[in-house]
Amino acid sequence: MTADPFTLLGTAFHTPERGRLEVLEEHLFCVDAQGRIAEIQAPGHPEYTATISDARRAGRLVELGEGQFLLPGLVDLHIHAPQWPQMGKALDVPLEVWLRKYTFPLEARYADLDYARAVYADLVDNLLANGTTTALYFATVHVEASVALAETCLEKGQRALVGKVVMDDPEQCPPFYRDADAASAVSDTRRFIEAVMSLDPGERPLVQPVITPRFIPSCTDAALQGLGELAEEFGCHVQTHCSESDWAKQFVEARFGQTDAASLDGFGLLTRHTILAHSNFIDGQDMDLIKEKGAGVAHCPLSNVYFANAVFPLREALDRHMHVGLGTDISGGYSPSLFDGCRNALSASRTLQSGVHAGLPAKERGAPGEPITHQEAFWLATAGGAEALDLPTGSFRVGHEFDALLIDTKASASNIHVNGADDTLDDVFQKIVLNAARANIATVWVGGRAVVGCS
Numbered sequence: 001m002t003a004d005p006f007t008l009l010g011t012a013f014h015t016p017e018r019g020r021l022e023v024l025e026e027h028l029f030c031v032d033a034q035g036r037i038a039e040i041q042a043p044g045h046p047e048y049t050a051t052i053s054d055a056r057r058a059g060r061l062v063e064l065g066e067g068q069f070l071l072p073g074l075v076d077l078h079i080h081a082p083q084w085p086q087m088g089k090a091l092d093v094p095l096e097v098w099l100r101k102y103t104f105p106l107e108a109r110y111a112d113l114d115y116a117r118a119v120y121a122d123l124v125d126n127l128l129a130n131g132t133t134t135a136l137y138f139a140t141v142h143v144e145a146s147v148a149l150a151e152t153c154l155e156k157g158q159r160a161l162v163g164k165v166v167m168d169d170p171e172q173c174p175p176f177y178r179d180a181d182a183a184s185a186v187s188d189t190r191r192f193i194e195a196v197m198s199l200d201p202g203e204r205p206l207v208q209p210v211i212t213p214r215f216i217p218s219c220t221d222a223a224l225q226g227l228g229e230l231a232e233e234f235g236c237h238v239q240t241h242c243s244e245s246d247w248a249k250q251f252v253e254a255r256f257g258q259t260d261a262a263s264l265d266g267f268g269l270l271t272r273h274t275i276l277a278h279s280n281f282i283d284g285q286d287m288d289l290i291k292e293k294g295a296g297v298a299h300c301p302l303s304n305v306y307f308a309n310a311v312f313p314l315r316e317a318l319d320r321h322m323h324v325g326l327g328t329d330i331s332g333g334y335s336p337s338l339f340d341g342c343r344n345a346l347s348a349s350r351t352l353q354s355g356v357h358a359g360l361p362a363k364e365r366g367a368p369g370e371p372i373t374h375q376e377a378f379w380l381a382t383a384g385g386a387e388a389l390d391l392p393t394g395s396f397r398v399g400h401e402f403d404a405l406l407i408d409t410k411a412s413a414s415n416i417h418v419n420g421a422d423d424t425l426d427d428v429f430q431k432i433v434l435n436a437a438r439a440n441i442a443t444v445w446v447g448g449r450a451v452v453g454c455s
């Protein structure tokens with residue numbers, strides 16, 4: 001896809017490495033016709049003034065106003081698209097009950113393609129307005145509706161990785177909502193992969209297919225085996241839930257005599273392009289394995305409170321340099337905002353910091369350790385997620401996609417209050433991470449295309 005190139009002049013915040021905030025004051029971001037960052041010029045650059053005049057003369061200069069800042073677009077590493085109508089309700093029961101009572105009946109409705117198209121259009125509009133420029137989606141078992149989600153993302157300009165869900169075990173999945181058998185689950189996944197690949201066949205596709213066994217308890221061995229073979233054949237991304245709750249963890253260990261991570265690896269489903277949602281109860285050996293394979297974890301701090309009563313051992317995972325990003329986990333999580341995700345990750349990490357528990361016996365749930373910082377939380381929601389997905393987005397670098405948000409701290413209804421000279425730029429960044437809301441997101445670009453607001 002090509003678009004008009006443009007140059008943006010303004011101050012940007014990003015965290016190119018974990019925990020390191022870089023403030024790019026009054027920089028120029030030159031975006032090419034492919035929507036990539038072709039050049040970044042600091043005020044001292046010899047061409048800086050000429051670049052501004054040339055862009056202005058060509059009508060291609062976008063200038064940020066007072067109180068406006070550029071941020072990288074947000075990466076949602078775990079979200080269930082069909083659960084959008086359920087977001088904000090039905091959180092009164094444990095995971096295994098929630099699936100049967102509320103979620104499977106809702107997801108079954110996506111056999112109706114018109115229903116799917118209507119919900120998905122509304123979802124993608126809302127996520128873009130919340131600043132989510134990249135999303136890793138679970139869809140449903142239905143091939144056509146899952147392809148419709150990919151089509152919707154392509155049409156609306158959201159970078160997306162979409163999975164047709166596989167759940168074929170008749171012992172665990174209801175007759176009204178499951179794959180007919182392992183063979184059709186695998187052949188439907190192949191058909192889905194080929195359909196999504198043909199939607200956007202270029203070198204840098206905006207939408208990509210993902211192999212998606214829901215979680216081990218919902219899949220037969222034959223389905224897991226077949227999906228592992230597809231992962232090898234197509235080299236595409238894989239996503240699943242891993243060690244989320246006591247129930248899910250114990251189910252897998254009773255069935256295979258080993259953990260989720262080890263079992264997934266045995267089926268060829270643990271690769272550099274695998275994202276494991278939750279992973280609350282992984283142990284040191286699992287972490288070594290996940291790290292060795294280069295797979296990533298989608299940390300979902302809000303839904304963990306509801307379904308796991310536990311906290312992902314984030315600090316330990318970060319210390320081991322595992323790939324980690326943030327997921328909203330709609331609708332196990334009730335907020336579509338990854339700014340809320342940052343806040344929830346910060347709260348979760350502070351809940352279990354070691355000092356609070358000093359003198360208490362070793363913890364059995366969650367993980368003590370240094371709490372994360374707001375810079376680390378923002379990194380998780382941007383560059384961390386992008387690195388986990390192996391995609392060139394999440395920070396401002398030459399060659400990266402121009403996936404970005406214009407944050408207006410002076411928007412009406414803003415909860416960000418900047419106090420003139422009392423607040424440094426680092427303070428402003430912290431205030432954005434802790435208080436930004438949809439009202440502050442004035443423009444959203446994905447691959448250089450303005451998909452919310454206008455430039």
Ligand SMILES: O=c1[nH]c(=O)c2nc[nH]c2[nH]1
Nearest residue numbers: 080214215241303329332
């Ligand atoms: O949070 C969750 N949401 C789901 O839809 C799901 N399915 C299996 N395990 C799950 N966990």
Ligand SMILES: [Zn+2]
Nearest residue numbers: 080241277329
């Ligand atoms: Zn989930």
